[in-house]
Amino acid sequence: MIPFGSVSQSSIATIDVDGRPFTVTVRTVHDGVEYVGRLWFADVAWDNSGIPDRGVFPGRTEDEVLVLANRLRPDELLHRYRRANAEKRRFHGLRQLTLEMLSKIRYLNQVAVSMRAGLLDREAAAQEMVMTEEQLVELVRQARLMAGIET
Numbered sequence: 001m002i003p004f005g006s007v008s009q010s011s012i013a014t015i016d017v018d019g020r021p022f023t024v025t026v027r028t029v030h031d032g033v034e035y036v037g038r039l040w041f042a043d044v045a046w047d048n049s050g051i052p053d054r055g056v057f058p059g060r061t062e063d064e065v066l067v068l069a070n071r072l073r074p075d076e077l078l079h080r081y082r083r084a085n086a087e088k089r090r091f092h093g094l095r096q097l098t099l100e101m102l103s104k105i106r107y108l109n110q111v112a113v114s115m116r117a118g119l120l121d122r123e124a125a126a127q128e129m130v131m132t133e134e135q136l137v138e139l140v141r142q143a144r145l146m147a148g149i150e151t
Contacts, residue, residue: 009027013072024040026065036059036065037056037057037062037065038056039077041085051092091146094147097139104132104135104136105136
């Protein structure tokens with residue numbers, strides 16, 4: 001079981017795209033309600049993390065997400081890759097950083113909501129919120145360095 005807001009990554013396949021191998025992984029996160037997985041496609045020769053598919057796999061557990069992703073046939077993975085590639089962004093590093101920021105903001109909000117609902121200890125939640133805020137500030141600093149760089 002992955003902690004709320006943390007991301008796990010599982011390799012599910014390698015597909016051939018125009019003679020080049022691409023690894024297919026599922027990145028799964030628990031959003032406070034359910035586990036949500038998204039496919040990522042990366043050329044073995046790439047240094048970056050690849051491009052995400054826009055579709056998601058929801059599940060009550062991380063294993064349910066993996067079962068859904070593993071049901072996809074190679075031709076379905078290829079179609080999803082082509083869809084992701086048609087929509088791909090030129091600035092992958094900045095996009096990944098933006099997704100990480102959004103994840104931290106969602107986590108910050110969930111901690112605050114849980115604290116106000118009395119589900120979390122106020123002091124512990126406040127410390128968690130300060131730590132998350134510091135992580136967000138660091139991500140904003142990195143954004144300046146990533147801006148304009150195509151990857």
